[in-house]
Ligand SMILES: Cc1cc2nc3c(=O)[nH]c(=O)nc-3n(C[C@H](O)[C@H](O)[C@H](O)COP(=O)(O)OP(=O)(O)OC[C@H]3O[C@@H](n4cnc5c(N)ncnc54)[C@H](O)[C@@H]3O)c2cc1C
Ligand code: FES
């Protein structure tokens with residue numbers, strides 16, 4: 001990684017592949033991956049909730065695995081690839097998990113939805129036919145304050161069925 | 165919430181990392197997954213001038229088995245990697261099960277086993293089971309390498325034996341005669357909750373005689389606590405339900421819990437009794453679960 005002085009604070013060049021597209025930014029070391037995605041790259045589908053790893057609103061996939069982007073420094077993600085909610089659709093067609101959230105009324109205010117959907121998608125990638133218990137465990141790090149979890153769990157299970 | 169400014173250092177070798185830590189002393193901190201440190205920095209509880217990132221030190225990642233030594237777990241192995249590892253699943257599924265009690269899926273992709281130890285929180289979930297299995301910490305510093313039992317690794321909340329220029333490199337679970345081990349955690353929710361009490365045990369059974377027993381209590385003392393008197397209740401004895409009951413009571417008495425937001429001392433003592441019995445029964449009857 002190249003670093004260079006700009007004003008008094010050192011900045012670092014960070015290269016990220018986001019949803020298949022390469023992005024480059026000059027960031028301070030204390031910038032989180034969440035802020036880089038939202039503020040620099042305009043992927044505002046990734047939400048900012050607690051900022052402490054508790055709520056899961058900031059969930060993105062880093063090299064295919066869901067993580068809390070509020071706890072990861074952008075400089076630590078340099079060279080890696082990220083999938084945000086904006087990257088789930090295929091040629092304009094929603095991912096089956098997104099589709100199921102719409103059809104099952106699993107979205108109210110929508111603030112938890114990007115994180116929930118990415119956790120659900122990641123679960124189905126590693127386990128195409130999860131049990132209800134496995135779905136609940138997979139979204140245990142995603143808090144919803146309005147829909148409640150019943151419809152969300154239903155939607156992920158329905159997306160799993162649609163897979164088969 | 166803003167992470168306070170710091171200078172970011174990315175060593176390419178363990179030696180370079182130790183040298184940087186030695187050079188900057190108490191102004192520097194190691195950054196592994198960051199799930200503890202970044203939270204602390206955001207909350208204003210840590211303000212290092214330098215972060216020494218371990219991200220390029222791939223030798224600290226992963227799990228391997230060395231005949232004659234045992235299972236070696238790199239300190240940067242994440243909790244989800246521990247849970248999924250085939251060697252651990254075969255030999256010590258109890259270690260995978262302990263990792264699975266932690267946090268939630270996303271955090272388990274970030275947090276590392278080394279960070280869980282060095283953070284040295286009394287409620288941390290990995291130390292009790294590692295101590296019960298006699299694990300050792302391989303520590304690397306500018307002066308070379310040393311090995312410390314995980315049992316002797318902790319000095320107090322947030323304090324370990326690590327010197328300023330030292331890095332926890334690997335954990336070794338030595339080949340052993342134990343026949344069973346187990347970690348039971350009680351948290352206020354099934355996920356995303358710290359241990360109110362956690363109890364790990366290991367047993368070496370010969371028929372129905374417990375040749376050896378280890379009982380380690382988490383979240384009831386400033387550091388993970390060995391319940392020596394409870395161990396002595398069972399060690400060398402023919403195991404019976406009555407004896408296990410008694411061991412639970414003795415562990416509760418020797419534990420040193422405090423009152424805090426997660427539970428009162430009295431409640432914790434009761435939990436130590438119940439969880440010690442559960443952990444021992446599982447280890448005796450079901451092996452390394
Ligand atoms: C929402 C949430 C839930 C959590 N739930 C749990 C839980 O249920 N149980 C539990 O036990 N913990 C829990 N934690 C705490 C944390 O996730 C774990 O302790 C994790 O294992 C820390 O690892 P890390 O790599 O992220 O550590 P970091 O934050 O990178 O480091 C922690 C400390 O250890 C030092 N350090 C790290 N690695 C090394 C090394 N190899 N050598 C020397 N020093 C090192 C760092 O300098 C720092 O002081 C939770 C955290 C969050 C945010
Ligand atoms: S914003 Fe990251 S977990 Fe809440």
Ligand code: FES
Nearest residue numbers: 108109112144145
């Ligand atoms: S839909 Fe509002 S938080 Fe989940």
